Amino acid sequence: MSKVHLFKAEMTCEGCSSAITRIxxxxxxxxxxxxxxxxxxxxxxxxxxxxxxxxxxxxxxxxKACSYVGKSS
Known part of the structure:
Protein backbone atom coordinates (compact mmCIF):
# COMPACT_ATOMS: atom_id res chain seq x y z
CA MET A 1 0.00 0.00 0.00
CA SER A 2 1.30 3.45 -0.90
CA LYS A 3 2.20 6.00 1.73
CA VAL A 4 3.18 9.64 1.41
CA HIS A 5 6.51 10.43 3.05
CA LEU A 6 7.81 13.93 3.78
CA PHE A 7 11.51 14.79 3.81
CA LYS A 8 13.44 18.00 4.51
CA ALA A 9 16.20 18.63 1.97
CA GLU A 10 18.60 21.52 1.46
CA MET A 11 17.74 22.85 -1.99
CA THR A 12 19.00 26.21 -3.19
CA CYS A 13 17.82 26.19 -6.81
CA GLU A 14 15.77 24.37 -9.44
CA GLY A 15 18.82 22.27 -10.25
CA CYS A 16 18.80 20.87 -6.70
CA SER A 17 15.14 19.91 -6.84
CA SER A 18 15.57 18.49 -10.35
CA ALA A 19 18.43 16.28 -9.19
CA ILE A 20 16.31 14.83 -6.38
CA THR A 21 13.32 14.38 -8.70
CA ARG A 22 15.47 12.59 -11.32
CA ILE A 23 16.87 10.16 -8.76
CA LYS A 64 21.97 17.29 -0.47
CA ALA A 65 21.59 17.21 3.29
CA CYS A 66 18.23 15.65 4.08
CA SER A 67 16.17 14.11 6.84
CA TYR A 68 12.91 12.24 7.23
CA VAL A 69 10.08 14.32 8.68
CA GLY A 70 7.30 11.72 8.76
CA LYS A 71 4.24 10.50 6.96
CA SER A 72 2.18 13.14 5.26
CA SER A 73 -1.37 13.45 4.00
Missing amino acids: LDRMKDKGVESVECSLPEQTVRVKSTLDADTLLEAIKKSG
Whole structure:
Protein backbone atom coordinates (compact mmCIF):
# COMPACT_ATOMS: atom_id res chain seq x y z
CA MET A 1 0.00 0.00 0.00
CA SER A 2 1.30 3.45 -0.90
CA LYS A 3 2.20 6.00 1.73
CA VAL A 4 3.18 9.64 1.41
CA HIS A 5 6.51 10.43 3.05
CA LEU A 6 7.81 13.93 3.78
CA PHE A 7 11.51 14.79 3.81
CA LYS A 8 13.44 18.00 4.51
CA ALA A 9 16.20 18.63 1.97
CA GLU A 10 18.60 21.52 1.46
CA MET A 11 17.74 22.85 -1.99
CA THR A 12 19.00 26.21 -3.19
CA CYS A 13 17.82 26.19 -6.81
CA GLU A 14 15.77 24.37 -9.44
CA GLY A 15 18.82 22.27 -10.25
CA CYS A 16 18.80 20.87 -6.70
CA SER A 17 15.14 19.91 -6.84
CA SER A 18 15.57 18.49 -10.35
CA ALA A 19 18.43 16.28 -9.19
CA ILE A 20 16.31 14.83 -6.38
CA THR A 21 13.32 14.38 -8.70
CA ARG A 22 15.47 12.59 -11.32
CA ILE A 23 16.87 10.16 -8.76
CA LEU A 24 13.43 9.28 -7.41
CA ASP A 25 11.86 9.12 -10.89
CA ARG A 26 14.35 6.36 -11.74
CA MET A 27 12.77 4.34 -8.93
CA LYS A 28 9.25 4.40 -10.42
CA ASP A 29 9.55 0.70 -11.37
CA LYS A 30 10.46 -0.08 -7.73
CA GLY A 31 7.48 1.59 -6.09
CA VAL A 32 7.80 5.39 -6.34
CA GLU A 33 4.50 6.80 -7.62
CA SER A 34 4.99 10.57 -7.41
CA VAL A 35 7.51 13.19 -6.30
CA GLU A 36 6.88 16.82 -5.35
CA CYS A 37 9.73 19.15 -4.40
CA SER A 38 9.07 22.54 -2.79
CA LEU A 39 11.99 24.96 -2.87
CA PRO A 40 10.38 27.56 -0.56
CA GLU A 41 9.55 24.92 2.06
CA GLN A 42 12.71 22.85 1.43
CA THR A 43 10.59 19.69 1.36
CA VAL A 44 10.26 16.59 -0.77
CA ARG A 45 6.95 14.71 -0.72
CA VAL A 46 7.09 11.16 -2.10
CA LYS A 47 4.17 8.80 -2.63
CA SER A 48 5.56 5.29 -2.66
CA THR A 49 5.25 1.71 -1.52
CA LEU A 50 8.92 1.83 -0.47
CA ASP A 51 9.94 2.44 3.14
CA ALA A 52 11.25 5.81 4.33
CA ASP A 53 14.83 4.60 4.85
CA THR A 54 15.12 3.45 1.22
CA LEU A 55 13.78 6.78 -0.03
CA LEU A 56 16.05 8.75 2.31
CA GLU A 57 19.13 6.91 1.04
CA ALA A 58 18.08 7.67 -2.55
CA ILE A 59 17.65 11.38 -1.80
CA LYS A 60 21.08 11.45 -0.10
CA LYS A 61 22.60 10.34 -3.43
CA SER A 62 21.83 13.85 -4.71
CA GLY A 63 24.49 15.14 -2.33
CA LYS A 64 21.97 17.29 -0.47
CA ALA A 65 21.59 17.21 3.29
CA CYS A 66 18.23 15.65 4.08
CA SER A 67 16.17 14.11 6.84
CA TYR A 68 12.91 12.24 7.23
CA VAL A 69 10.08 14.32 8.68
CA GLY A 70 7.30 11.72 8.76
CA LYS A 71 4.24 10.50 6.96
CA SER A 72 2.18 13.14 5.26
CA SER A 73 -1.37 13.45 4.00
